[in-house]
Amino acid sequence: MSNQVTLSINNQPVTVPAGSTIIEAAQKAGVSVPHFCWHPGLSIAGVCRFCMVKVEGMPKLQIACNTPATEGMKVDTLSDEVKETHKWALEFHLINHPLDCPICDQAGECELQNYYMKVGKYQAQMEDQKVLKPKALDVGDTLVLDTERCILCSRCVRFEDEVTKTSTLGIFNRGDQATIGTYPERKIKHNYSYNLADICPVGAFTAKDFRFKCRVWFLKETKTVCPGCSTGCSVNLFQNSSQREYYRLKPRHNAEVNGHWMCDTGRTMYEHLNASSRLASPQLEGQSISSAAAMQAVTDAAKGLAADKVALVLTAQFTNEEYVASLSALKSVLKSAPKVFIWRDESEKSDDFDGILFRGDRNPNTRGMMDVLKEHGITATVLKGDYAPLAAAAPELTLILAPEVESAYPNLAKAVGRFSELKKTVYFGNALTDSAKKLWLRIPVKTFAEKSGTFVNFNGVAQKLKANPAVFANVKGVDEYFGDLSRLAQSAV
Amino acid sequence: MPVMNSAYNGRQPNDFKILTELEGVPNSRSLEVYKKHGGYSALEKILKGKMSQEEVINIVKASGLRGRGGAGFPTGMKWGFVPKGEGEKYLITNFDEGEPGTYKDRYIAELNAHMLIEGKLIAAYAIGASKSYIYLRGEFYDEIAWCEQAVKEAYAAGYLGDNVMGSGFKHHMDLYLGAGAYICGEETGLISSLEGKKGQPKLKPPFPAVKGYLGKPTIVNNVETLAVVPWIIRNGADAYKKFGTEKSAGTKLFNISGPVVRPGCYELPLGYPLKRFIYEDCGGLIGGKKLKAVIPGGASAPVLTAAEVENMTMDYEAFAAAGSMLGSGAVIVIPEDVSMVEVLENLMHFFKDESCGQCTPCREGTGWLLKMSRGILNGEGQLGDEQKIAEVAGKMMGRTICTFSDAAAGPARSIPQKFAHEFLEYYKKKSSAHGQG
Structure with a gap:
């Protein structure tokens, strides 16, 4: 027996693996079947009764999400009977929904609203009073729950049962009194809670971190990679491009890396991107200078130094391209490779893993960095709590590619304190915090959102970042700064 | 139009005693009385006669027995769906x-729960189950006690245990009490409940x-289905x-309620004339009231008008042909003086309360139907509302996981239509109230 079946959807043939459902086959065929409760990352509930399609030979309409696709099956999603059923399914979903879209934060990305615009657009038929249910419930540190908006699709319940296995949520009561909620004395407490707001097709779960900050239609999404840990989840990064303000990250499906989800830690990876938390221009001994002046100062400091008097301290938060550029530039300027150190936070437990996505190695590109060093034939010394090897090298000039995500380095201040004991230190870092103030020269760099380049995750999967325009026009990437260094050194000769 | 089966003319209900054989027998619930009336001899016949599972299933198939819980699915065929061979089955x-x-x-439990236990043992043997449960409604205090007593007696007498009647057949039985949700009578809802989950x-x-x-x-x-198996x-x-009739074999227990002279539980052959049942067996309506309508098979069955009752016979096919169903036989x-609008509101209240709330059309639809029918009852309705009820009910049919939604839609379509x-009259009330206003 073949392990593929071919069926036709609206007379269009499509071949799928045996065991696929009609809705999966429809997706493959590019036919959209309206649905609420079905989610490709969760088990099948079959309760919203929205995805009904006509299957030739079956007397009743069937739900596409739970009907296996079989060889020669003929599926129709466009007949009047099917359309009428979809319209009524929507009507039933809407009769007790508050329709408070103007004040609902989900508006603009609400599946109920979208389907209404697509298949509905009619006057509601129910004239009686709607069922009232609890609103604005605090269900944990990250989420607010409005049970009146809920359409009881049970995606969130299944997520809690199947993905995080925390089983905090349930549907209580029966009939039209059925209400989503947390079990008594329980709150949603895990590192994947924002996924609940994502999978909620309506505005029942909204994210405290995002609600009421920006209407979603002002946001533009960029397909990129989360810099929060070595898993490197595929994400969409949302920016209000006219304000140059970042608001949130959402997971982007990638079967090889993160499936449908991402963790709450990763969701914070927009915070350090915004102007309010960033260093706007280079600081030489506390004084703002231009980027050109800063790189001139670095070039001057490097001039005439032997390669072994220059230290390059790397963190694994930069792209492969940036490592290559910095090493190549220094090799050409110094005629030989500098001493290379790898800075790891002293509390790091790089082998930790929460069983879902989040890893103890809080650097997105450890694997890529190690590959680049190997290619350049460089043996690096790891600094993890012990900075003596760096001090012993007594560098005249130390160039530090500091962590972009400072929160991943809880002992950052201590490390920087030790760096400040060295002679001239150049700190390529973004944060406006005081931690690096004592250092000789601070140079802001582009964040992961502003550069293209490659991260290689723990598993060897390489993914590309996608660059948005920089928040500060004068801020460059590490590769560009080191290009400047090469050029300046050459012209001085 | 179904034709009255003249074969039953002149026969009394007592002529059809299969399940109700022990009716009126003193101490009917005891094991001795049951055994005196042939109890456990069917089990013995199977075990001692070393009948194969297939033979037992074939007898039940040949008997034409259909599920008595409401759906009327052929029992022997259902048993035949269980995969053969080793492995846990329930x-x-x-x-x-x-x-x-x-x-x-x-x-049945009041007469003698051993009928059920013997029937269960036979069914368990046929499908190869070594464990069975009786899922009882939690409010049935007496029935729980009677079933418990019967299970204990059956264990003591060697009908239950690791080696039933020395045959090597192993079977254990337990009671499980539900909490009174209607939906737990739906077989997969029942299974969810038995598994300790919400009854959905x-x-x-x-x-x-x-x-x-x-x-x-x-x-x-269903209890009745299993209890009749030993007799078969x-x-x-x-x-x-x-x-019974060709497609509705055997007898069935019918429960009659409403203002009839002799209400109660009657065992009648399927195909029995409904009118004769109401007027002869049950003595007609109290005070000679006129019949307005009959709900023939429990709340889920669409209503029949008095005219439809005239030539109706009580079997699966005749009720189905009239757009209703035999259901549980309730x-x-x-009577003439009960308003059908009140009947509708009453039924809609029931279905609204009992919808498990899982599927959207049922969850939202049952509540909507109640609101609309209550509105009419309260004089807030307007012309066309009854048609809207029927329309909404129509859109709830055939679109959900179980048939509860169809059951709720049944009366909500048939009452406004018929x-x-x-x-x-209720719409007039509204306009006259406005006139006085």
């Missing part, structure tokens, strides 16, 4: 009798016969088929 008795107007299963029907496929209780092959049978094994399929008699004129 048999569950649906004793969650919750269909409004139905009290036949309680009556499960998505099919997979069907319980393949993947049921704890993910194992499971058969759920003792007397043969042909003896059972002598009763005949609800509605009694539209009664709604008009």
Whole structure:
């Protein structure tokens, strides 16, 4: 027996693996079947009764999400009977929904609203009073729950049962009194809670971190990679491009890396991107200078130094391209490779893993960095709590590619304190915090959102970042700064 | 139009005693009395006679026995769906009798629960289950006690245990008490409840016969279905088929409620004339009231008008032909002075309360239907509302996991269609109230 079946959807043939459902086959065929409760990352509930399609030979309409696709099956999603059923399914979903879209934060990305615009657009038929249910419930540190908006699709319940296995949520009561909620004395407490707001097709779960900050239609999404840990989840990064303000990250499906989800830690990876938390221009001994002046100062400091008097301290938060550029530039300027150190936070437990996505190695590109060093034939010394090897090298000039995500380095201040004991230190870092103030020269760099380049995750999967325009026009990437260094050194000769 | 079966003319209800054989017998619930009336001899016949599972299933198939819980699915065929061979399998008795107007299963337990236990043992043998449950409604205090007593007696007498009647067949039986949700009478809702989950029907496929209780092959049978099995094994399929019609074999317990002179639980052959049942067996309506309508098979069955009752026979096919159903056999008699709008509101209240809330059309639809019918009853309706009720009900049919939604839609379609004129009186009330305003 073949392990593929071919069926036709609206007379269009499509071949799928045996065991696929009609809705999966429809997706493959590019036919959209309206649905609420079905989610490709969760088990099948079959309760919203929205995805009904006509299957030739079956007397009743069937739900596409739970009907296996079989060889020669003929599926129709466009007949009047099917359309009428979809319209009524929507009507039933809407009769007790508050329709408070103007004040609902989900508006603009609400599946109920979208389907209404697509298949509905009619006057509601129910004239009686709607069922009232609890609103604005605090269900944990990250989420607010409005049970009146809920359409009881049970995606969130299944997520809690199947993905995080925390089983905090349930549907209580029966009939039209059925209400989503947390079990008594329980709150949603895990590192994947924002996924609940994502999978909620309506505005029942909204994210405290995002609600009421920006209407979603002002946001533009960029397909990129989360810099929060070595898993490197595929994400969409949302920016209000006219304000140059970042608001949130959402997971982007990638079967090889993160499936449908991402963790709450990763969701914070927009915070350090915004102007309010960033260093706007280079600081030489506390004084703002231009980027050109800063790189001139670095070039001057490097001039005439032997390669072994220059230290390059790397963190694994930069792209492969940036490592290559910095090493190549220094090799050409110094005629030989500098001493290379790898800075790891002293509390790091790089082998930790929460069983879902989040890893103890809080650097997105450890694997890529190690590959680049190997290619350049460089043996690096790891600094993890012990900075003596760096001090012993007594560098005249130390160039530090500091962590972009400072929160991943809880002992950052201590490390920087030790760096400040060295002679001239150049700190390529973004944060406006005081931690690096004592250092000789601070140079802001582009964040992961502003550069293209490659991260290689723990598993060897390489993914590309996608660059948005920089928040500060004068801020460059590490590769560009080191290009400047090469050029300046050459012209001085 | 179904034709009255003249074969039953002149016969009294006592002529059809299969399940109710012990009716009126002193101490009927005891094991001795049951054995005196042939109790456990069917089981003995199977075990001592070393009948194969297939033979037992074939007898039940040949008898034409159909599920007595409401759906009327052929019992032998259902048993045949269980995969053959080794492996855990379960048999569950649906004793969650919750269909409004139905009290036949309680009556069986009141007469003698050993009928059920013997029937369960035979069914368990046929499908190869070594464990079975009786899922009882939690409010049935007496029935729980009677079933418990019977199970204990059966263990003591060697009918239950690791080696039933020394045959090597192993079977254990337990009672499980539900909490009174109507939906737990739906077989997959019952299984969810038995598994300790919220009583909600499960998505099919997979069907319980393949993947049921704890993910194992499971058969759920109604009490009445199982209780009649020993008689069929003792007397043969042909003896059972002598009763009833071609497609509705055997006898059935009918529960009649409403203002009739002699309400109660009657055992009658299927195909028995409904009018004769109401007027002769039950003595007609109290005070000579006129009959307005009959709900023939529990709250889920669409209503029949008095005219439709005239030539109606009580069997699966005749009720189905009239757009209703035999259901659980609960005949609800509605007299001339009861408003059909009140009947509708009452039924909608029931269905609104009992919808499990899982599927959207049912969850939202049942509440909507109640609001609309209550509105009409309160004089807030307007012309066309009754048609809207029927329309909404129509959109709830055939679109959900289980048939509860269809059950709720049944009366919500049939009452406005058949009694539209009664709604008009309520709309008038509104306009006259406005006039006084």
